Amino acid sequence: MTLTRRQFTTLGAASLFASPAFSQTMIGENKITSISDGNLTLPAGMIFDHVPEETLAPLREQYGLTEVLTPPCNVTLLQTGDRNVLFDVGAGSEFMSSAGFILDALDAAGLYPEDITDVIFTHAHPDHIWGLVDDFDDLLFPNATYMIGQKEWDYWTDPNTVDTIDSGRTTFAVGAARRLARIEDNITFFNDGDEVISGVAARATFGHTPGHMAFEIRNGPNALMVLGDCIGNHHMAFEHPALISGSDQDGDMGAATRVALLDQLATEQMQVLGFHLAGNGIGRVERMGDAFRFVQDS
Numbered sequence: 001m002t003l004t005r006r007q008f009t010t011l012g013a014a015s016l017f018a019s020p021a022f023s024q025t026m027i028g029e030n031k032i033t034s035i036s037d038g039n040l041t042l043p044a045g046m047i048f049d050h051v052p053e054e055t056l057a058p059l060r061e062q063y064g065l066t067e068v069l070t071p072p073c074n075v076t077l078l079q080t081g082d083r084n085v086l087f088d089v090g091a092g093s094e095f096m097s098s099a100g101f102i103l104d105a106l107d108a109a110g111l112y113p114e115d116i117t118d119v120i121f122t123h124a125h126p127d128h129i130w131g132l133v134d135d136f137d138d139l140l141f142p143n144a145t146y147m148i149g150q151k152e153w154d155y156w157t158d159p160n161t162v163d164t165i166d167s168g169r170t171t172f173a174v175g176a177a178r179r180l181a182r183i184e185d186n187i188t189f190f191n192d193g194d195e196v197i198s199g200v201a202a203r204a205t206f207g208h209t210p211g212h213m214a215f216e217i218r219n220g221p222n223a224l225m226v227l228g229d230c231i232g233n234h235h236m237a238f239e240h241p242a243l244i245s246g247s248d249q250d251g252d253m254g255a256a257t258r259v260a261l262l263d264q265l266a267t268e269q270m271q272v273l274g275f276h277l278a279g280n281g282i283g284r285v286e287r288m289g290d291a292f293r294f295v296q297d298s
């Protein structure tokens, strides 16, 4: 294949990245691949600062959590008919050096950037949308059409958001607005319950961001939910789903969303693919008394 300019500029960093690039599951005839964009590198306090020590200590012990968290970034690729659909586009090169490797993972899965036909966004945080453009501000997926929840679009394209968002996320607002402006002529909007493409239904999962959406990919009795960040980790979000997470912009709403969704996923035993869940993010939700745990598919 011909190297794109973006691949050329990231080749040095990417070669250091050794995790498996992708893994797959099937929902009927639909092939679903977890594409690794790398991982985040975050101070644990970002999520846990307000959590009492007696709650946190057992989590640290059980999940081996340290002061720096390195959650994976698992982009979902759905291949159905002749379409190659990405759910989110990863972090690109401007967010953090440990993320932004989606092209290498796609390459390993046998796809060129030009092969992507559709991009559907869960939300517009940097690790999900900054990979929309390359280092030259060209669209990374030039042949794709784009889709996003109406409410999410309205929030990040509102010129007031940069002033109303908490100060720690000002760059999120600036970065999202700049990138969404690049696709304003090539994007369509959807709402809760809409079928965004055949067999894929949007599910309002607000709280992490004002318009966050998950997606249910269904084929007969088989289904998988693309979670995005509405269930944002495999430890606290499962063991204490009602606890407010520092990564949610509206903590109370994020918690209510998480509790309801985990209950449904455990009851229906629906497969999930979580952007920041452990490993490749593919697994199921198991009930444990009043709490839950994430069981990875092997």
Ligand SMILES: [Zn+2]
Pocket (backbone or CB within 6 Å): 125, 127, 128, 229, 275, 276
């Ligand atoms: Zn994220």
